[in-house]
Amino acid sequence: MQDRPSAANAHASLLALARAAQELNHELDARAVLRIVTSCAAAAFGADLVVATASHGGSRETARAAVGLDEAALDALDASLDGPSLAAALAPVGLTAISATVSRGARVCGALVAGWRDASRAPADDDRALLDAFASLAAQALALARWPSALAGLHIAPDTLHRAILSNYPSGAVVVFDHALRYTFAEGKGLAEVGLSRAILEGRTIYEVFPPATSAAIEGDYRAALEGRVTRNEIAFNGKTYLTSTIPVRDGDGVVLGGMVVTHDLSERVAAEAALRESEERYRLLFERANEAIWILEAEGPEAGTIRAANAASARMHGYTADELVGRPITMLDVPDVAADAPDKLRRILAGEWVDGQVPHVRKDGTRFPVEFTAGLIDVGPRRYILAFSRDITERVRARERADDMMRELESFSWSVAHDLRAPLRSIDGYSQALAEDCGAALDGEGRRFLGYIRESTRQMAQLIDDLLTLSRVTRSEVRAEPVDLAQIARDAAQRLAHLNPGRAVTLVVAPTIPALGDARLLRVALDNLLGNAWKFSAQRGDARVEVGETSLDGERVFFVRDNGAGFDMTYADKLFGVFQRLHSAAEFEGTGVGLAIVRRIVRRHRGRVWADGSVGVGATFFFTLDSEAQAS
Amino acid sequence: MKASLILLVEDNPRDAELTQRALKKSNVGNPIVHVSDGAEAIDFLFRQGAYADRAPADMPRLVLLDLKLPKVDGLDVLRALRADDRTRLVPVVMLTSSDEEQDVVRSYGLGANSFVRKPVDFAQFVEATRILGLYWLVVNRPPPAVVG
Numbered sequence: 001m002q003d004r005p006s007a008a009n010a011h012a013s014l015l016a017l018a019r020a021a022q023e024l025n026h027e028l029d030a031r032a033v034l035r036i037v038t039s040c041a042a043a044a045f046g047a048d049l050v051v052a053t054a055s056h057g058g059s060r061e062t063a064r065a066a067v068g069l070d071e072a073a074l075d076a077l078d079a080s081l082d083g084p085s086l087a088a089a090l091a092p093v094g095l096t097a098i099s100a101t102v103s104r105g106a107r108v109c110g111a112l113v114a115g116w117r118d119a120s121r122a123p124a125d126d127d128r129a130l131l132d133a134f135a136s137l138a139a140q141a142l143a144l145a146r147w148p149s150a151l152a153g154l155h156i157a158p159d160t161l162h163r164a165i166l167s168n169y170p171s172g173a174v175v176v177f178d179h180a181l182r183y184t185f186a187e188g189k190g191l192a193e194v195g196l197s198r199a200i201l202e203g204r205t206i207y208e209v210f211p212p213a214t215s216a217a218i219e220g221d222y223r224a225a226l227e228g229r230v231t232r233n234e235i236a237f238n239g240k241t242y243l244t245s246t247i248p249v250r251d252g253d254g255v256v257l258g259g260m261v262v263t264h265d266l267s268e269r270v271a272a273e274a275a276l277r278e279s280e281e282r283y284r285l286l287f288e289r290a291n292e293a294i295w296i297l298e299a300e301g302p303e304a305g306t307i308r309a310a311n312a313a314s315a316r317m318h319g320y321t322a323d324e325l326v327g328r329p330i331t332m333l334d335v336p337d338v339a340a341d342a343p344d345k346l347r348r349i350l351a352g353e354w355v356d357g358q359v360p361h362v363r364k365d366g367t368r369f370p371v372e373f374t375a376g377l378i379d380v381g382p383r384r385y386i387l388a389f390s391r392d393i394t395e396r397v398r399a400r401e402r403a404d405d406m407m408r409e410l411e412s413f414s415w416s417v418a419h420d421l422r423a424p425l426r427s428i429d430g431y432s433q434a435l436a437e438d439c440g441a442a443l444d445g446e447g448r449r450f451l452g453y454i455r456e457s458t459r460q461m462a463q464l465i466d467d468l469l470t471l472s473r474v475t476r477s478e479v480r481a482e483p484v485d486l487a488q489i490a491r492d493a494a495q496r497l498a499h500l501n502p503g504r505a506v507t508l509v510v511a512p513t514i515p516a517l518g519d520a521r522l523l524r525v526a527l528d529n530l531l532g533n534a535w536k537f538s539a540q541r542g543d544a545r546v547e548v549g550e551t552s553l554d555g556e557r558v559f560f561v562r563d564n565g566a567g568f569d570m571t572y573a574d575k576l577f578g579v580f581q582r583l584h585s586a587a588e589f590e591g592t593g594v595g596l597a598i599v600r601r602i603v604r605r606h607r608g609r610v611w612a613d614g615s616v617g618v619g620a621t622f623f624f625t626l627d628s629e630a631q632a633s
Numbered sequence: 634m635k636a637s638l639i640l641l642v643e644d645n646p647r648d649a650e651l652t653q654r655a656l657k658k659s660n661v662g663n664p665i666v667h668v669s670d671g672a673e674a675i676d677f678l679f680r681q682g683a684y685a686d687r688a689p690a691d692m693p694r695l696v697l698l699d700l701k702l703p704k705v706d707g708l709d710v711l712r713a714l715r716a717d718d719r720t721r722l723v724p725v726v727m728l729t730s731s732d733e734e735q736d737v738v739r740s741y742g743l744g745a746n747s748f749v750r751k752p753v754d755f756a757q758f759v760e761a762t763r764i765l766g767l768y769w770l771v772v773n774r775p776p777p778a779v780v781g
Contacts, residue, residue, distance in 0.1 A: 418731035419701045422753055423645055426730075430651035430755040455754075462753035473734075 030145040034063035037138045047114040054110030083111030090115045098123045100135035171265035178258045181206045221246040225259030240267040297386040319364035335360040429458040467594035479519045479605045486514040490548040493531045509547040526602040529595040530561040538565030562621040567614040637694030641667045642674040659763030671705025695769045700729040715744040722776035
């Protein structure tokens with residue numbers, strides 16, 4: 001049995017312990033702290049047993065000081081129990097025990113238990129107060145102590161799953177280090193890229209792995225992590241760019257167990273960013289240098305219609321600088337009261353439609369000019385804007401006006417031609433006839449022959465005027481797309497020709513029906529001309545035969561008019577369709593040389609092609625197509 | 634009862650003469666009054682100006698109307714004719730050089746009864762005149778109001 005220690009003695013022991021702990025600082029490890037505490041406490045209390053336990057970030061340390069007890073029985077005790085439980089568990093061993101809590105702040109991190117054999121003495125209040133003081137001191141010392149076992153745990157048991165996951169860490173690496181700046185874990189595909197490996201790193205300190213310059217460079221970040229701070233760096237190495245994050249590794253209680261460096265290869269992203277910058281620069285130049293005005297406008301909200309971006313062309317076109325335009329409403333460029341359909345256009349744009357239009361705009365100096373625009377909605381991130389392109393169409397409007405003027409002039413010219421050019425011809429013909437009738441007796445044979453020539457020339461000229469008028473009309477008139485039957489049109493034309501040439505016997509071969517889409521009036525003119533030609537050029541054959549039909553060429557419908565007449569030399573095939581181009585003399589075959597030009601113009605106005613095939617003495621075939629899309633649908 | 638009148642509105646004296654010759658050759662025996670512009674035609678039809686003294690019974694049985702006329706053109710004459718109750722039903726045949734579609738459409742739109750393009754070939758012209766005279770003066774029954 002031992003004497004009860006005086007409180008003063010115990011206090012002196014504690015102070016000595018505290019000073020020792022202070023001096024040892026964190027050179028002292030947690031187990032040593034507990035050993036010192038237990039032996040000091042055992043001495044101070046005269047206890048038979050003192051047990052100290054403490055845990056820190058998943059690792060637990062225990063120490064005990066025992067006098068004359070069964071060590072095997074003590075080993076069997078569960079040291080993970082809290083203080084009161086442990087004290088209670090000592091009863092079967094024959095001890096009466098008290099316990100105190102070792103706390104760190106508000107958190108219990110361990111326990112201190114002192115026990116006496118039953119007979120020796122019963123614990124008193126003094127004992128409890130003293131044990132609390134020891135526990136408090138132990139807590140202070142533990143706060144400064146090293147916990148190597150916790151970091152060793154990281155190193156010793158790198159969970160195989162974690163290692164497997166991290167060994168697949170793409171384009172980078174993860175390393176873990178302890179308080180001695182020793183690598184305890186290293187994994188990741190990026191290690192090899194920088195000439196490192198798990199074998200080189202694990203178990204070695206940074207000073208052992210790297211040359212002094214490198215280790216000095218990284219040491220600061222490593223220590224910062226151990227103090228709970230995060231550092232990030234971008235490091236260029238071997239042509240690549242890495243982002244390294246040096247971060248503390250904490251346990252569930254927030255205690256720093258060590259540090260971790262996560263390295264990520266940014267090269268791709270850096271390259272992508274560079275490419276993005278280059279691309280942005282390209283588009284900026286495209287935007288700036290475009291000849292067309294480009295606008296980005298606010299689409300919605302109270303600032304709808306505000307110009308957010310305008311390029312140099314926009315500014316130039318309106319006599320402003322780009323800075324003067326940005327932030328202002330686009331409507332300041334409108335001519336007041338003209339854009340009556342603007343709300344409708346805006347509604348359609350906001351509904352997602354791309355809208356075209358023409359509006360007059362006002363320059364800074366007040367002058368007006370016509371603008372053609374295309375505008376639609378675009379999404380930039382979560383926001384919607386109106387993207388608009390516009391161009392100054394002053395020149396085009398002028399050209400159109402000129403063209404309209406010319407067309408009007410041409411129309412009035414044609415009208416005059418129709419009326420005024422024919423009237424004198426009628427007079428020539430009428431009076432020649434009157435002369436022949438009234439004064440025929442006074443004329444000799446030659447005189448009558450000359451009169452005949454006058455009338456013949458008059459007729460030719462009348463025909464020429466009619467043909468030219470037709471040609472001009474074909475150019476001007478609108479082309480309708482209506483269902484037509486080319487076979488019926490051909491039969492009608494043949495009937496007219498038969499009526500005009502009663503002496504001719506021509507066999508017309510035509511399918512019962514040839515449905516097509518086109519302008520009935522114009523196609524009638526075209527077939528009149530083609531059949532008229534066929535009739536004319538087969539005049540010298542007794543067995544004249546004209547065929548109208550349809551064939552297919554590369555899937556396209558091709559219509560044709562074929563005759564077995566005089567034909568033509570393919571050498572001159574390209575001259576067939578020109579105005580006034582004739583391959584036969586007027587003596588051979590009558591004609592103005594305008595008919596096929598009319599045909600070509602009609603076919604072209606139907607977006608089709610016309611061509612001919614023939615040989616002298618055998619016949620000719622004229623092929624034509626009409627707007628293939630229209631025919632197909 | 635004397636034969637009903639034909640009013641020929643034609644500014645070109647050659648054309649007028651040839652038309653009259655053609656009518657004669659086609660055995661159309663009706664008297665022909667020739668006026669050489671639109672204003673004169675209107676004066677005649679509405680018995681005004683130089684024609685204020687015209688007998689009401691001399692309302693033409695047929696008007697041969699040229700399109701292109703000095704002062705008041707053919708279409709205006711036609712419009713005036715159709716706007717007045719006295720002349721609303723008088724048969725009007727457009728007799729002209731042109732067969733521009735717009736002219737044909739406008740003429741019929743204003744109430745022309747017929748549209749004939751004068752052929753250059755005089756023989757054809759005579760034939761056209763013959764058929765025209767036969768139809769409008771013999772075959773066709775004129776509207777009652779204008780029977781002179």
